[in-house]
Amino acid sequence: MVRTRRRRRPGRRLSLGAALLAAVASPLFPASTLRAQIPSKFENLKVLPKDISRDSLVSVMRGFALGLGVRCQFCHVGKEGQPFSKWNFKSDDKAAKRKARFMLRMVDYLNRERLPTLPARADASREDPPVTVTCRTCHRGIPVPRPLGDVLELAARRSGLDSAVAVYGDLRRRYYGSGSYDFGERTLVELADRLVDSKRIPEAVRFLQLNLEQYPESVPTYVALSRAHEAAGDRSAAVAALEKATSLRPDDRRIRSELERLRKEGT
Known part of the structure; x- marks a missing residue:
């Protein structure tokens, strides 16, 4: 039964x-x-x-x-x-x-x-400790468990781009290293990709420039910056961003192929 x-x-x-x-x-x-x-x-x-x-x-x-x-x-x-x-x-x-x-x-x-219905729980051969959820699982020491990218996008909508950049600086000073927010290399890149898709190009470019202040040799940031400039119709800036990405990662065929495409379309 x-x-x-x-x-x-x-x-x-x-x-x-x-x-x-x-x-x-x-x-x-x-x-x-x-x-x-x-x-x-x-x-x-x-x-x-x-x-x-x-x-x-x-x-x-x-x-x-x-x-x-x-x-x-x-x-x-x-x-x-x-x-x-x-x-x-x-x-x-x-x-x-x-x-x-x-x-x-x-x-x-x-x-x-x-959680007790997770397939891993039924596997008697596993010795992993049980998975549990706590307040800190999501909140991580902050009242509203909103990802950093969402916080910045909301700040830009409500108070403008300069305010959002200031929010980033404040949160980084207060929480860097705590695990409360993800200040990793790709967080602002992912935010910029969303903004480009939403036709909010100036915001995307500014956040990518902000990311380069923290990660000056970030290849994903230069690739995303190229995409943003191309979406804005600035092909020369798009090419320059990919040239920088290629100089940092010369063996990346995908980036080189994209750079060649931009150069051909610009001739």
């Missing part, structure tokens, strides 16, 4: 273990003077277990804070530096708190219902 997995009802509470896993709970607690301000009983718990201990709840909350790179007031009603006894922790006024409940249930569903 085939056994079916019973689905969790949307309003059902998580087990303590599931809550700790979702948040990648930190074993570190606030100083004892701060912990003393936190009540031993909690109100308005709709996802976490009602009987959760103070230490466990603080651990889960710190896991959220570390996973998203935020402070308590991101979800809760209170002010930085204000005693916790003055905070309105039971309030649902902030949308972030309501979203957090949804995300907790989503992570629990993935770990309990979906």
